Amino acid sequence: MAPVLFAWLPPLPIVAAILSGLAIAVVLVFGGRVSRLRAPRPRFKSSILIALALLVAQWLALALLGQPPNPLDCLAGVAIIGAAAIIAFIGWSLIVWGFTLNMLLALAAQGRLAGLSQWASLYTGGQSIQELTSDRVSVLTGARLVERLEGDRWRLNARGRVAARLLRVLRFAYGLGARHG
Amino acid sequence: MDDPRLAALALAVPGTLLHLAIVGVLLRLTHQRFGMPIFAGVALALLLAGVALFGASIAFWHFAAFFGGGVALVVFLYGAVLKSLSLAMLAELEAAPEQTLPLAVLAQRIVEPAFAERAGLLVEMGAAAPDGAGYALTPKGLATSGRIQAARRFLRVETLGLYGGGKA
Numbered sequence: 001m002a003p004v005l006f007a008w009l010p011p012l013p014i015v016a017a018i019l020s021g022l023a024i025a026v027v028l029v030f031g032g033r034v035s036r037l038r039a040p041r042p043r044f045k046s047s048i049l050i051a052l053a054l055l056v057a058q059w060l061a062l063a064l065l066g067q068p069p070n071p072l073d074c075l076a077g078v079a080i081i082g083a084a085a086i087i088a089f090i091g092w093s094l095i096v097w098g099f100t101l102n103m104l105l106a107l108a109a110q111g112r113l114a115g116l117s118q119w120a121s122l123y124t125g126g127q128s129i130q131e132l133t134s135d136r137v138s139v140l141t142g143a144r145l146v147e148r149l150e151g152d153r154w155r156l157n158a159r160g161r162v163a164a165r166l167l168r169v170l171r172f173a174y175g176l177g178a179r180h181g
Numbered sequence: 182m183d184d185p186r187l188a189a190l191a192l193a194v195p196g197t198l199l200h201l202a203i204v205g206v207l208l209r210l211t212h213q214r215f216g217m218p219i220f221a222g223v224a225l226a227l228l229l230a231g232v233a234l235f236g237a238s239i240a241f242w243h244f245a246a247f248f249g250g251g252v253a254l255v256v257f258l259y260g261a262v263l264k265s266l267s268l269a270m271l272a273e274l275e276a277a278p279e280q281t282l283p284l285a286v287l288a289q290r291i292v293e294p295a296f297a298e299r300a301g302l303l304v305e306m307g308a309a310a311p312d313g314a315g316y317a318l319t320p321k322g323l324a325t326s327g328r329i330q331a332a333r334r335f336l337r338v339e340t341l342g343l344y345g346g347g348k349a
Contacts, residue, residue: 090257124341
């Protein structure tokens with residue numbers, strides 16, 4: 001029984017990667033107690049860096065103990081951290097930046113709203129829906145996919161055109177229409 | 182392929198592409214309903230099929246790691262193309278003359294309809310109710326928002342739903 005069980009246990013470099021992946025959740029859940037990790041974005045970035053550092057430290061320890069991971073073990077470890085980071089980001093972005101969730105919290109803060117513009121104002125901390133639009137465009141500018149022109153206009157650049165084509169391919173692959181909405 | 186870890190990688194790559202293809206077909210057939218059960222069910226079926234067909238020649242944990250990473254990416258990209266306002270703006274800009282639009286037009290075409298759609302979703306969920314020209318929180322909405330606030334307090338998350346920050 002024992003040899004069969006051991007045959008199914010993950011190899012040590014994989015165990016190290018699984019433990020490091022779990023560290024992402026630990027940092028996200030408890031990192032808010034540390035003032036430098038209070039803000040959501042630095043907390044998420046730090047959780048990934050800590051997980052990677054932990055993984056490398058464990059692999060070095062294994063190497064020192066005479067069981068160095070080979071390149072395919074390392075690649076599998078990176079895949080595990082990648083999967084853990086993606087899953088953590090989905091949950092984290094939902095609870096921190098989730099659109100519908102934050103709309104509900106804005107409504108709950110007031111109890112009753114006169115209309116969508118008041119809702120948008122509460123959502124953005126007293127500003128307009130343009131502020132929310134600007135916030136979401138900042139994701140595209142941060143990724144250097146669009147550039148700002150005079151008159152608060154935005155233009156797709158060459159990199160943005162490639163991303164937009166990729167987006168169309170993905171929408172097709174998932175059976176979504178060519179355009180959003 | 183002598184190394185079962187390399188065989189695992191070689192199997193996981195087409196496995197991920199097959200997952201995307203099958204999920205795409207099922208999402209079309211179900212009109213985008215049951216997204217998560219489809220992603221999870223197809224992934225589990227392919228993982229078991231991979232083990233059943235190639236179990237002796239692949240390293241299971243390596244296969245699970247490579248395939249799991251691929252599936253996580255497929256799920257993440259689906260959520261992004263389905264819901265992301267930023268990506269909707271990217272598509273809108275691509276279709277615009279000279280691929281240029283004022284911020285006000287992006288607000289009008291993307292953000293305002295999305296806001297109205299999510300408000301409708303909250304009404305449909307029973308968390309909000311129409312109140313004249315506006316909206317009112319329902320008891321169910323109060324309970325749900327209380328749970329969310331408790332979770333956010335525990336996690337010490339105090340921001341508004343803006344990427345740029347802003348404290349609630």
